[in-house]
Amino acid sequence: MKRQAKMRSFDDRTHLYGRIWGLVAAALILSYPFLSMAIFGASIDWKIVGTGLGIMAMYWVVGAVETFTYTPMLGSGGTYLGFVTGNLSNLKVPCALNCMEQAGVKSGTEEAEVISTMSIAVSSIVTMLVLVLGVIFISFLTPVLENETLAPAFDNVLPALFGGMAVVYISKNWKIAVMPCVLMLLVFIISSYITGGSDLASTLIGVMVPVGVLFTIGSARVMYKKGWLGERGDLPNAETAPEGKAENGDAPQGENGENKGE
Amino acid sequence: MEFDMNSAILFVIVGIIIAVITAQAVFFLVRSYRRGVKIGMDKRVLNKTIARSAVFTIAPAVSILVGIVALSQKLGLPLPWLRLSVIGSLSYEIVAAGVVEVVENASQYVSVALVMTAGMLVSMFLPLILGKKIHRGMVKINQKDKVWGGHFMTALFMGMISAFLGYVFGGVGSGSAGWIPVLVFFVSAIVMALCGLLLKKTGWKWINDYALPICIVIGMASAIPFNMWLG
Numbered sequence: 001m002k003r004q005a006k007m008r009s010f011d012d013r014t015h016l017y018g019r020i021w022g023l024v025a026a027a028l029i030l031s032y033p034f035l036s037m038a039i040f041g042a043s044i045d046w047k048i049v050g051t052g053l054g055i056m057a058m059y060w061v062v063g064a065v066e067t068f069t070y071t072p073m074l075g076s077g078g079t080y081l082g083f084v085t086g087n088l089s090n091l092k093v094p095c096a097l098n099c100m101e102q103a104g105v106k107s108g109t110e111e112a113e114v115i116s117t118m119s120i121a122v123s124s125i126v127t128m129l130v131l132v133l134g135v136i137f138i139s140f141l142t143p144v145l146e147n148e149t150l151a152p153a154f155d156n157v158l159p160a161l162f163g164g165m166a167v168v169y170i171s172k173n174w175k176i177a178v179m180p181c182v183l184m185l186l187v188f189i190i191s192s193y194i195t196g197g198s199d200l201a202s203t204l205i206g207v208m209v210p211v212g213v214l215f216t217i218g219s220a221r222v223m224y225k226k227g228w229l230g231e232r233g234d235l236p237n238a239e240t241a242p243e244g245k246a247e248n249g250d251a252p253q254g255e256n257g258e259n260k261g262e
Numbered sequence: 263m264e265f266d267m268n269s270a271i272l273f274v275i276v277g278i279i280i281a282v283i284t285a286q287a288v289f290f291l292v293r294s295y296r297r298g299v300k301i302g303m304d305k306r307v308l309n310k311t312i313a314r315s316a317v318f319t320i321a322p323a324v325s326i327l328v329g330i331v332a333l334s335q336k337l338g339l340p341l342p343w344l345r346l347s348v349i350g351s352l353s354y355e356i357v358a359a360g361v362v363e364v365v366e367n368a369s370q371y372v373s374v375a376l377v378m379t380a381g382m383l384v385s386m387f388l389p390l391i392l393g394k395k396i397h398r399g400m401v402k403i404n405q406k407d408k409v410w411g412g413h414f415m416t417a418l419f420m421g422m423i424s425a426f427l428g429y430v431f432g433g434v435g436s437g438s439a440g441w442i443p444v445l446v447f448f449v450s451a452i453v454m455a456l457c458g459l460l461l462k463k464t465g466w467k468w469i470n471d472y473a474l475p476i477c478i479v480i481g482m483a484s485a486i487p488f489n490m491w492l493g
Contacts, residue, residue, distance in 0.1 A: 014293075032276070033376040035275055039272075045373040055361070059382065067392060080389065085287065086349040110301055117290050118311050119318075122311075123316075126323060130324060131326065131343060135339055152486055156443055157325040158426060160481025163430075176417055180425075185431055193435035211425070213417070216424065231409070232410075
């Protein structure tokens with residue numbers, strides 16, 4: 001009981017510190033345009049801001065959607081830090097998921113909270129370091145980073161990242177994975193053939209992540225209620241361990257062996 | 263002061279902001295490490311998490327640096343450095359920076375900076391407002407039915423991964439070049455499967471630690487020959 005109370009207070013403090021740091025970071029980030037105004041004695045061109053209003057509105061929606069989608073995945077500390085440091089879908093979320101998977105901790109537990117927060121913190125620090133070094137040595141690095149031969153490699157980080165992750169997650173959770181994967185493939189392939197390009201995909205992804213999440217939760221719930229995902233936890237004498245763990249494929253294993261993943 | 267997108271004072275401001283946010287990351291890292299030790303987690307697991315996260319981050323971070331270089335031609339270095347180090351995402355910053363074709367004066371510069379910053383307002387404040395409520399909701403789901411709680415989290419991850427799986431195929435209608443991301447995806451997936459097989463056959467545990475970074479690097483590198491073939 002005492003330990004539970006202590007855990008709650010640690011969690012409460014995480015939220016408190018997260019909010020304080022978040023507010024300080026937001027104030028500093030927002031100050032940049034206004035400090036630039038003061039330094040150069042310039043005023044805002046409201047025509048330009050007006051032109052950008054549509055883009056801003058779109059990303060306000062994306063921001064709201066990301067909050068509801070990624071917050072449950074990242075844990076308390078990871079959420080506050082991840083949303084301040086950004087690059088969530090292309091770096092922080094996959095990094096946290098990979099580390100939780102490798103450490104063999106179960107999502108939603110305090111161990112997962114620790115691993116998720118640590119991985120996002122380290123990822124943020126390393127990103128800052130890489131970018132600082134990049135900025136310092138920009139004149140040396142620009143010819144390499146802008147090399148036309150290397151450009152396709154830098155353009156394909158997301159496919160390279162999610163290819164590896166998909167094998168791990170789909171092989172372990174194929175029952176839950178099948179329907180959303182088929183749906184998303186259909187949506188993106190059809191939209192690409194209709195428009196004859198890839199521009200729509202970049203816009204669609206912001207919307208399709210929450211759609212994919214909601215659809216997957218819905219379909220998993222139906223399968224769970226029908227007993228297709230193994231024993232139910234809301235019935236008398238039910239086992240408490242999720243069944244999906246028995247579905248391991250050839251993907252690398254976590255440190256706690258059978259306790260990895262979900 | 264005369265307008266200069268690469269003025270030393272702008273570098274100083276950005277440096278201070280990034281230093282404070284790095285301090286936040288260090289604060290949470292130390293705090294969570296200590297918490298892990300306190301609740302009885304193996305220090306080796308915690309140390310390995312640090313190493314894995316660091317290795318995992320390098321390739322994606324270099325691609326973010328490419329974004330800074332691309333944006334710096336239009337906006338100078340400090341602003342893209344700030345925007346891509348904190349909250350920002352490359353896709354948004356490129357679109358937001360497109361509100362003017364060429365930045366010629368300070369007024370245009372601060373306006374573009376405002377658009378790039380203001381687009382992230384919801385991402386800055388909503389997690390601060392709703393983070394606690396969402397986490398408490400997750401705890402309730404877990405307390406009510408632990409088995410469903412596990413499946414719920416899996417469904418969250420799978421929903422995101424399925425969306426990005428679809429995204430990879432989002433350019434196939436544009437012709438042969440649109441298949442490059444698909445091929446990169448499969449190369450990365452095959453490398454991951456091979457890592458799994460190698461781990462099973464040899465028992466080399468280090469493979470487990472670096473499988474995903476290896477997949478990312480090989481996958482990215484494979485895009486170069488694929489581009490020569492299909493691009």
